[in-house]
Amino acid sequence: MIAADSELRSLLTDADRQKLSAICGDGVRFDEPLAPYTSWKIGGPADAWVVAENEEQLAEVMRLCARRKLPWFVLGSGSNLLIGDGGVRGLVLRLAGEFAAIDVNDSGVEVIVRAGASAAMSLLTAKAASAGAIGIGSLAGIPGSVGGSLRMNAGTDREIGDFVREVWVQSPAKPQAHPVSVHYYYRHTSLARDAIVSRVTLAFERGQAQAVREEMQERLVRRKRTQPIALPNAGSCFRNPEGDKAARLIEAAGAKGWREGGAEVSALHANFITNTGSASAKDVASLLARVRRAVNEKFGVDLQLEVHLVGVFIE
Template sequence: MKKHTYFKIGGPADIVAYPNNIVQVQELIKFCNENNIEFFVLGNGTNLLVRDKGIRGLVIKIDDNLNDIKVDENRIIAQAGAKVSRVAKEALKHSLTGLEGASGIPGSIGGGVTMNAGAYGTELKDVITNVKCVDEYGDIKDYNKDEMHFGYRHSRIHEKKLIVVEVEMVFKEGEYDKIKAAMDDYTQRRNSKQPIELPSAGSTFKRPEGDYAGRLIDVSGLRGIRYKDAQVSEKHCGFVVNRGNATCEDILNLIKVVQKTVKDKHGILLEREVLIVGEE
């Protein structure tokens, strides 16, 4: 699975399937139910840490195999495998505003919806109107924005075993030059402040109320601290990075050190944002 995650970490999966349409997603889920097989849905792997023993059962990969985007006036319908950055470019092409802040998010729209991804004061929920899912029985379910229970890095997808397959977004009309300038500014800020040159899963910790994980880690004296090839980024302390051959165990050990140190010094327990999956 290290080939399928931004962290470049993870043991083998038993089997991976690449559905090319929503019906195939339904068929895979029904097959798993009928044969008592566990399944895990994988998007672009940007916010994921897979354990060293890998993943048992079936991995359903929804990425470039399910990535159609349709634009209808100020409405965009994107399949779950479409990259957030690609959806943002489509919005720009049609002078639609609302996704500028999230334009640099590397993940898929399906994964982004699942965790209500966001950046620079915006979240995907700001433009979403409807989400089409396949439930744990293989049936299609549609949820409007209110029914998605969006919160900070949270959505209904976490509450039920749902698979995002298609997302409808509605935008406001804007000016192409202003939208592009905003996207360029956010891209420049991201490239200059985040350790995009090294494998990671983005922000390792959720933002604690009234503060920032990166700041707390920094003032706790943990900038650049290393456990084998796992390291707190020297460029941005909110990121744990893979310096080369870090294992999942290495990353988890470093995360525990960071959490304990920040808790001891500041009384705040940092909550992981990165999702951990696989056989323990």
């Protein structure tokens, strides 16, 4: 599909631009390319790239979006996203500053971790492991933010939702941070579409720090061996279907090594697509469609995307 001119034109007025700059100062840029902010290194420009440093700034931005009916999208670490080559109309929000805080409290029985939504899961897991948080290894090596991981219910044999005690969100309808109750499913949650996670509390049973750290280390080493992390990628592209593995089906369909432009199905892990240097979103989207078709034709299984597609896709 060819994108219409209207899909590529900024939705912002000069007044919107001025208001955004007044709220977030230097944290605002216009027509900002998004590729550098995603692990695939792919994606066209955002009308506005808006970095909110605290809950008050975010609330102000939410109020503006509600008043002006501006579309927005919140980008965490960009490790589970395919952003279209035509970019994103409206605002792309990034949390930073106070949202990156991590506080670990050891009661002797439990390890309680309070984290802002932009905190890196890598740092959170390292800190929690040092306090002996049992089960934290299942979240180790996931290159996302806390907010993105919560939205995705990221994990391996256990998921972040298994450890959540409290989630606070903000939205255009209710801009002040407030607690919500969330249900967790395989790689998705009941979180409202317009909710931005601002902070999270996780609780773990407390064990021996050394044993927890060693287990985590083993998992990290295994990841390095089995995942093509030297090239830009977005982790597993498809969800595992009930009772099977997407990677197994893709490999059995003969798709390992398939290419579209600069995108390639990894020879190391068939559910990963790597950017070999110059892949566009169009290349990746074509390859995803080809793989999905092949698995469906061969095994009658309709794979569902795990990565989120965002923005305008151009033929």
